[in-house]
Amino acid sequence: MTGLIRTVLVLMTAVVLLAGGALLLVFENFEISAARQVTLPFKHGTDRLEGDLWLPEGEGPHPVALLVHGDGPQDRTSSDGYNPLINHLLSQGIGVFSWDKPGIGRSTGNWLTQSMADRADEALAALEVVAMQPEARKGAIGLIGFSQGGWVLPEIALKSDAPAFHVIIGGAVTWADQSLYLTRKRMEAEGVSADEITQAIAKERQENQRIFGDAPAADGQLSGREGFIARNFHVDARPGLAALSQPFLALLGKKDLNVDTRESAQVYQSILARAGHPDFEIHLIDGATHSLFRAEDYNFQTPGAWTSEAQLRFLLEGRDAYVPGSLETLSGWVRRVTGSQPPPS
Structure with missing residues (x-):
């Protein structure tokens, strides 16, 4: 065997091993590592919804966090995007329940016909079946x-004290x-001048008011998005934050391109302090995106904007x-407010 052939074979073997290692790493990161998975159907109005309850190792019963989706047609794992977070919570002894939005996956209905109050009622129906x-x-x-979901949870607070805790990530x-x-940050990223942005924002505000200002009338005239x-x-x-009595945690990224998190933090702090809320924490996290990812590698406004490299x-x-x-x-706070201990290492 010549030296060249030997070198090529070694390189090919290395590539195969590296590819295999990468596949194992992806599997480890995104395969949900639950001790037990329970599929739970439930109803909200005429919709039949379905989700999964993932349970951690160790003797139960366990604390459980219900995941309340953000915008868009999301299934129970947000196309597997939730999986690393779910695995972290499971590793800390916290169960997780999440369900397909109406009309997505194995759920019937149409999420585009929902108000935030509808979404709140749906989440309470999910909580009831998990309980x-x-x-x-x-x-x-x-x-x-x-x-x-940062608007859904305050709606829930106006309706029920059944949830043991509320966590908002990236809420406006x-x-x-x-x-x-959202428009301002997009235009800044495109290099548009400050004067042009100011004009565009004023025009968008006026147009939004024209189309959506009379919300009940517009609701009856418009369909889809x-x-x-x-x-x-x-x-x-x-209003919902002012009514909240359960423990509350806000996790907000300082580099958020979707939400003015400094405003959110100030408003949350002011309302909860004025209401005399007994147990709340608000964290503005350095270098964090809308989803709490590292901004230097993952700061995109929409899923469609993610690069192949990211x-x-x-x-x-x-x-x-x-x-x-x-x-x-997140997990330490949930354990604290639920009086739970992490599983033995």
Whole structure:
């Protein structure tokens, strides 16, 4: 065997081994490592919904976090994007329940016809079915709301004190202001001048008011995405936050391109302090995106904007894509407010 052939074979073997190692790493990061998985159907109105309850190792019953989706047509794992977070919670002895949105996956209905109040009622129906499971610890079942879920949880607070805790990740205060912030950050990234951005924001505000300002009328006239916006254009987290009595945690990324998290933090702090809320924490996390990923590698406004390089990096990194300490802050807080201990290492 010549030296050249030997070198080529060694290189080919190395490539195969590296590829195999990468596949194992992806499997480890994104295969949900539950001790037990229970598929649970439930109903909300005429919709038949379905989700999975993932349970951790160890003797139960366990605390459980329900995942309340952000915007868009999301299935129970958000196309596997939740999996690293789910695995972290499971590793800390916390069960997780998540379900397909109406009309997505194995759920019937149409998520675009929902208001935030509808989504709140749906989440309470999910909580009720989880509470019936013997593996879920009564009084330790709460909610983690992502992005748009930050309007759903305050709606729930106006309706029920059943959740044991509320966590908002990347939540905004009002729909109207959040949409303008989204436009501003997009235009800044495109290199548009400050004067042009100011003019565009003023025009968008005026146009939004024209189309969606009379929300009940617009709701009846518009369908699809525009109907969904009309139904929710006036949503405001403040009344629900003022009514909240359960432990509350906000995790907000300082580099968020979707939400003005500094405003959210100030409003959350002001309302909860003024209401005399007994147990709340608000964290503005350095270098974190809308989803708490490291901004230097993962700061994109929409899933469609992710580069191929970022997607590959996320597959290889899994939970390490999050800002260091952010997931530990989440799980440690949930354990504290539910009186739970981490599983033995």
